[in-house]
Amino acid sequence: MEKYYYFRLYNGRETKIVEFENPVDTNVNVWLRELTSEQRTFYLEHPYATIYEIKNCALTPPYIPPVPSIEELREQAISELDNYSRSSLGNVVDTLAFCDALAGTIYSQSRGIESIYNNDEILSTADNFLIKGKQLRDKYNQTVPLINAATTQDEINSIVESTKQEFDQIIQPVDDLEKHKRDKIREIEVYDISENVNGFFFNGVLLWLDKDTRTGLVNTLNSAVIVGRNVINIWFSGMYITLNIDEARQMLAALEIYATDCYNVTAQHKVDVMALETIEAVDAYDVTIGYPQRPEFNMNGNI
Numbered sequence: 001m002e003k004y005y006y007f008r009l010y011n012g013r014e015t016k017i018v019e020f021e022n023p024v025d026t027n028v029n030v031w032l033r034e035l036t037s038e039q040r041t042f043y044l045e046h047p048y049a050t051i052y053e054i055k056n057c058a059l060t061p062p063y064i065p066p067v068p069s070i071e072e073l074r075e076q077a078i079s080e081l082d083n084y085s086r087s088s089l090g091n092v093v094d095t096l097a098f099c100d101a102l103a104g105t106i107y108s109q110s111r112g113i114e115s116i117y118n119n120d121e122i123l124s125t126a127d128n129f130l131i132k133g134k135q136l137r138d139k140y141n142q143t144v145p146l147i148n149a150a151t152t153q154d155e156i157n158s159i160v161e162s163t164k165q166e167f168d169q170i171i172q173p174v175d176d177l178e179k180h181k182r183d184k185i186r187e188i189e190v191y192d193i194s195e196n197v198n199g200f201f202f203n204g205v206l207l208w209l210d211k212d213t214r215t216g217l218v219n220t221l222n223s224a225v226i227v228g229r230n231v232i233n234i235w236f237s238g239m240y241i242t243l244n245i246d247e248a249r250q251m252l253a254a255l256e257i258y259a260t261d262c263y264n265v266t267a268q269h270k271v272d273v274m275a276l277e278t279i280e281a282v283d284a285y286d287v288t289i290g291y292p293q294r295p296e297f298n299m300n301g302n303i
Helices: 035-044 052-058 070-092 095-108 119-150 153-169 176-194 211-226 245-275 279-284
Strands: 004-010 013-020 032-034 201-202 205-207 231-236 239-244
Touching: 004 035, 013 052, 013 070, 035 052, 070 119, 070 153, 119 153, 176 245, 176 279, 201 245, 211 231, 211 245, 231 245, 239 245
Parallel strands: none
Antiparallel strands: 004 013, 004 032, 201 205, 231 239
16 A cells, blocks of 8 residues: 655654655645655665655765664554554545535535435444444554553564454454344434334325424423413424414324334334344344334314
8 A cells, every 4th residue: 555755844844754544735734744756765765764864865874774762663653553543444434525425415405406415324424434433543542552561563563463453353344243233223223213204294294393392392382271372383494384272282192192102113123133143134124114104184274
């Protein structure tokens, strides 16, 4: 894999050489300056040359390659693992592309265009990034003290190589039963919050009220009765329906029962999946079955 080499700057002066798996934008990272092709070639041929020698692409005679100290070896190993973990995560999720996709999905409707990404894809990508990123960082944090306690280069090299293997395992985990169960549980949760479950029809229009909104509306209804009002407006993303108090109570009560029944189905699906004993059975499990039919209300209220 090609690497990219930069001078690390301090007060405008080159202090050390750092390397990255991917190119760095030096307009943003102003404390870095990329080596020229000649300096890069010279550095690879003489990795222990001084910064002055690398800048000038010439050894200062007599040249005796210095032996790095154990502290320098530890620092190099820690930096190498940090770069490796970030590069590994980047191979799984292109962070900038994901942010663009997320922004495009959020704002596409207001722009009058249809996003090429759906919510499930966004949620899956975000989960993947956050979970694997935390696992990589936790492993890195566990390894740093081991490197700092190492006393020889061979010991440091051994720790670095074994940790890289564990990084690789995090990025490409073993295809085991527990992983399939976790994936299926996530599939259940995604379906549970989709409009296939979270939805009801009001005079033929698909709508939804979440738990907090339903609770707030019950309180509003009670207050409306006390002050003698007969109707209530219920808002849905820029539009509303007007119902009399009895109709609103009837609809909210039915929705609460429906939501509870759906919750019970979702919870039972998770229990059933965790009890399965083969990957084939987990993969074949249908997360869409068992849910009650979405409620339909045909009332006098108008949208």
